[in-house]
Amino acid sequence: MNKKExxxxxxxxxxxxxxxxxxxxxxxxxxxxxxxxxxxxYFPNKESLVSELYFHLKTKESAIIAYGYDSSLSVKQRFIYLWKKMISYFLAEPLDFMFLEQFYYSPSIDPVAKHNGSLYLKDLDQVYLDGQAQQIMKEGDIKEWIGFTSGSLVSLVKLHHSNYIRLKEETINNYIQAAWDAIKS
Amino acid sequence: MNKKExxxxxxxxxxxxxxxxxxxxxxxxxxxxxxxxxxxxYFPNKESLVSELYFHLKTKESAIIAYGYDSSLSVKQRFIYLWKKMISYFLAEPLDFMFLEQFYYSPSIDPVAKHNGSLYLKDLDQVYLDGQAQQIMKEGDIKEWIGFTSGSLVSLVKLHHSNYIRLKEETINNYIQAAWDAIKS
DNA sequence: GGTGATGTATGGAATATTCATTCCATTTTA
DNA sequence: TAAAATGGAATGAATATTCCATACATCACC
Structure with a gap:
């Protein structure tokens, strides 16, 4: 009954x-x-309708990923937890995932708007910072490393949703482990 | 002087x-x-202009990556060679890269057309096949593994071209090494 | 070589269509 | 009963495509 929704x-x-x-x-x-x-x-024009939808979904994403997160776990456990949560969410909600991708890659969209949505990465940053401090992760720019990990895993989700591959629950863990192998020192 | 070009x-x-x-x-x-x-x-309509451009660039990409490739090298050497070539090309030609990405993510484009462009992967397939046969690479679906590797590396190029990070020549080799660490068994 | 004839390439104006947005009469809510 | 919400027709702007008059190239024949 809620029109806006x-x-x-x-x-x-x-x-x-x-x-x-x-x-x-x-x-x-x-x-x-x-x-x-x-x-x-409800919306002054098409652009704000679309970008409000974007922020709505980004908020939902952040909330879901952060829910149940325990920052006292080990670096590796936190690494696995966060990426696993992200993959699960994107696999469970194809519409959300595909909209976010499309919005992100659309050049007609205000570039400022895009980066505003990516602010939930605090926890992730901290994992990589801790990992480097404890010398269990390779050195280097953290933004780059997060881009590297996220690229590999998101790419799998994308191929899954375009029916090019069919991810199985148990192999997902293997890929997260591989992502860890990539960065562990 | 060539109008079509x-x-x-x-x-x-x-x-x-x-x-x-x-x-x-x-x-x-x-x-x-x-x-x-x-x-x-030269072009019957806008859509075919755009998709002809896509195939033009895909052909260029394939040619550049395949040039100088030596299939008698070791698995690891071939792995590094191919991915390095891909990254270098995409870093050197931002327009090509950004157009290919945009086309790939555009839903208004015929999906059949997209995958036709991605068939130059023969050599890459072979590297992964050999790697698994020799038990130096992890087991699993090859399409998935190529998606995984390519996702991580392409993601870096993308962040570079959107000025979110600034890749340096020497760190690129580190990331390719990390991609190898992810898949090596 | 010169001359015309035939077809192809070109530029840009005219057309038709597709929307985003506006507007307003009507309905619903408080 | 006033204010807000709604549906959908009317408006106007943008733009893909068509059309055609002109320019140019190619070639046949003298």
Missing amino acids: QILNATLKLIVQKGIESTPMSEIAKAADTGMGAIYN | QILNATLKLIVQKGIESTPMSEIAKAADTGMGAIYN
Whole structure:
């Protein structure tokens, strides 16, 4: 019954299907079972509708990954916990994942908006900092290392959702272990 | 003086700057210093202009990576050679890289077209096959492992080109070594 | 070589379509 | 009963594609 949610959900589904630029507002209205008026009542224009959806999902992502996180675990345990949570979330919510990817890679989107969403990385940063301090992780720029790890794992999720591969629960752990092998010193 | 090349070059530059959907044909014409007629003489429509550009670049990529490749080297040497070549090419040609990424992530593009471009992986496949046969690489689906390695390295290139990190020549070798550490058994 | 004829390439104006956004009459809510 | 929310038609701008008049190249024949 919440119109705004209906609109956001319809937007998510349609944009994942057809892309941001090929999704007309009129079609969003139809899918959300409403009219133009309602949409423009909640969102001043298409761009802010899309970027509000982005922040909504980024918040959801952060919350899910951070939930149950125990910062007193060992470096390796925390490493595994965080990446595992991320993969599980992205596998469980294909729409969320594909929208976030598409938004991130869209050049027509305000670049400032994109990086604002990536602020939940505090915990992850700390894991890598601790790992280097304890000399169990390789040296080097932490932003680069996080990009490296995340690249390998996100890439698997992406290939899974485009049906190029079919990830199985037990192999996921192997890939997280491999990501660890890459960075451990 | 070759009109077709001019058009493809202008398209590449503009699409990387503003995105596929926000690049009007009229602007391509202007940038290529020509008119609509010329463009539609060479390409039946916008979509085929863009996908011809994609295949053009994919062919270029394959040629560059395969050039000088010696299939008699050891598994590890071949692994390093191929990935190093790929990274170097993508670092040296930001426009090529960013266009390929953008095309790959665009849902409005025929999905069949995309995967047709990714078939030059024969040599890479062979490296991983040999590596597993010799038991120096971890077991598992080869498509997945290639996705894993490529994800980590491409991700670094991407962050480099969005100025989030600044890759240095010598650290690149470290990351390739790390990618090897991830997969070696 | 010169001359015309035939087809191809080109530029850009005209057309048709596709939307984002606006507007307003009507309905719902408080 | 006033204010807010809604649906959907009307508007206007953007732009892919078509069309055509002109320029250019290629070649046949003298």
